[in-house]
Amino acid sequence: AQSVAQPEDQVNVAEGNPLTVKCTYSVSGNPYLFWYVQYPNRGLQFLLKYITGDNLVKGSYGFEAEFNKSQTSFHLKKPSALVSDSALYFCAVRDMRGSQGNLIFGKGTKLSVKP
Amino acid sequence: KAGVTQTPRYLIKTRGQQVTLSCSPISGHRSVSWYQQTPGQGLQFLFEYFSETQRNKGNFPGRFSGRQFSNSRSEMNVSTLELGDSALYLCASSLAGSLSGANVLTFGAGSRLTVL
Numbered sequence: 001a002q003s004v005a006q007p008e009d010q011v012n013v014a015e016g017n018p019l020t021v022k023c024t025y026s027v028s029g030n031p032y033l034f035w036y037v038q039y040p041n042r043g044l045q046f047l048l049k050y051i052t053g054d055n056l057v058k059g060s061y062g063f064e065a066e067f068n069k070s071q072t073s074f075h076l077k078k079p080s081a082l083v084s085d086s087a088l089y090f091c092a093v094r095d096m097r098g099s100q101g102n103l104i105f106g107k108g109t110k111l112s113v114k115p
Numbered sequence: 116k117a118g119v120t121q122t123p124r125y126l127i128k129t130r131g132q133q134v135t136l137s138c139s140p141i142s143g144h145r146s147v148s149w150y151q152q153t154p155g156q157g158l159q160f161l162f163e164y165f166s167e168t169q170r171n172k173g174n175f176p177g178r179f180s181g182r183q184f185s186n187s188r189s190e191m192n193v194s195t196l197e198l199g200d201s202a203l204y205l206c207a208s209s210l211a212g213s214l215s216g217a218n219v220l221t222f223g224a225g226s227r228l229t230v231l
Contacts, residue, residue, distance in 0.1 A: 032216040043119070043205055043222030051217045090158065094216050102148070102171050102213050103220060105158040 002095035006106035021076040023091030032094040119223035138206030146212025147189040152203040
């Protein structure tokens with residue numbers, strides 16, 4: 001069965017420092033991977049996705065993610081964190097086995113960026 | 116263009132009542148998916164509708180149901196409410212839904228349901 005894990009409930013970083021939010025996945029076929037962000041009292045906003053090709057994917061707001069097939073990981077990164085990046089981040093995977101697949105989300109990681 | 120609109124944004128119900136939530140997708144989007152978000156369970160898939168047909172359904176009891184209209188607007192209904200149904204219900208629209216692996220979901224702000 002397809003699944004995605006975010007091993008850290010919370011990540012704390014200082015403003016200006018690099019940040020990493022971890023995600024590992026499990027699918028039987030080729031993965032379609034996504035990152036979404038949720039600000040308080042808001043819905044989820046799409047950040048970036050990996051479908052195929054270059055393992056380093058660039059997305060919105062300066063975020064990027066690295067796809068690693070051997071480690072089945074898709075970690076979200078940003079070179080320099082901002083206080084405004086503080087939010088809840090969700091990794092998601094879609095397994096297209098059977099020609100259709102729903103988006104399955106991880107539990108989420110709360111990112112806290114301190115000034 | 117207008118985003119995904121969910122109504123109502125907040126509502127309070129008591130156990131045993133029923134509730135109907137509404138979702139208006141982005142113009143041109145034919146797929147609407149519903150998710151339940153709780154602190155304990157995270158985001159759980161409820162169902163997906165595409166062109167008025169339910170395409171997929173998550174692992175929820177029959178008390179949870181939905182439908183989609185010809186203009187792609189969708190409603191979900193929860194009958195005989197339980198305390199555990201308190202959650203943020205998120206609707207997301209997309210062009211192709213689960214038929215396309217690369218498909219991106221656009222979420223609404225959600226309807227926060229509190230069951231007393």
